[in-house]
Amino acid sequence: RVLELGCSVRAGVERWSQGVTTPLFGSSGINAEYGSEKEEKWVCKAVLDDAHERTIRRVCWSNDGKYIACASFDATCSVWENKNGEFICVANLQGHENEVKSVSFSQSGALLATCSRDKSVWIWEMDQDNEFECISVLQGHEQDVKTVLWHPQRELLASASYDDSIKIWLDDEDDWFCAHTLTGHKSTVWDISFNQTGDHIASCSDDNSLIIWRYFPKEGSVSNDINGKWKNVCTLTGYHSRCIYSVDWSKNNNLIATASADDHIRIFQQTISDSSSSVLDSSGSPLTESYECVLSVKGHSSDVNCVQWNPVKSDILASASDDGSVKIWRFNNDTIKR
DSSP states (O other), X not given: OXXXXXXXXXSOXXXXXXXXXXXXXXXXXXXXXXXXXXXXXXXEEEEEOSSOSSOEEEEEEOTTSSEEEEEETTSEEEEEEEETTEEXXXXXXXOOSSOEXXXXXXXXXXXXXXXXXXXXXXXXXXOXXXXXXXXXEEOOOSSOXXXXXEOSSSSOEEEEETTSEEEEEEEETTEXXXXXXXXXXXXXXEEXXXXXXXXXXXXXXXXXXXXXXXXXXXXXXXXXXXXXXXXEEEEEOSSOSSOEEEEEEOTTTOOEEEEETTSEEEEEEEEOOOGGGSOBOXXXXXXXXXXXXXXXXXXXXXXXXXXXXXXXXXXXXEEEETTSOXXXXXXXXXXXXX
């Protein structure tokens, strides 16, 4: 069973469930959304409401699927626990001065990060009794912080902002600090996504570009510590004609999906290049990488605000749009260039 979340301006969250489907592959590589005559419909399984007074901007699952966190423009973040199939609001996190734009659970589930238009990032710690304590307030950004995202394997946090930058935060004996600042975009960075191992980040921006960043550790140091450097290894432009709002790097098939105000969804894939012709760093790793757009589809009739790969089924992609719809796509891997 595949579960999806949807949020809206009416300050509620809906949980959807889908049964077995008959895959219908399109020639473009992405088929029409689920819900055709030959497939079972998605049905709303629960509505989570009465926790927020304004728009819910972002929702996220904990990795174990037990908790849902919701970031709202009412300057709060609610946390819901699944108790025997029923979601109960167990916390309402307050402290931000303005709209909460994003929320993210750490890999272990012990930490929760929120960010806001007040330019701050808050890190919360959850105990076994569902009590949350703010353990750090990070003030490094100069403008509205659009999103936060935890590293897929360790307690490293990334944030992206209206100040055109990405910041990487690390913990030094309970003292969180900015270890790296990534600059390269010429306008607001709307979204970021780690690859499966966490040594690459994809970022998308109001400047219509997609940047791939790679971490180069200092020789003899551990991965993703303060001693290495994050470097821009590829900048992709000219594919989207308007702002790119969302990016998601699949942890299963290594494909990158983007969503844009040009109503399109695009899929990117790394291409294998001849390392003998590449510029290498001191460890022999190439300083540049190549990516290509392998699929493009006009997915909606208005701005596409979000895309996300299913964490279990590698061929399933969800998209959400200003046209009021959420679409579930099945991706045909046979059309991908190898």
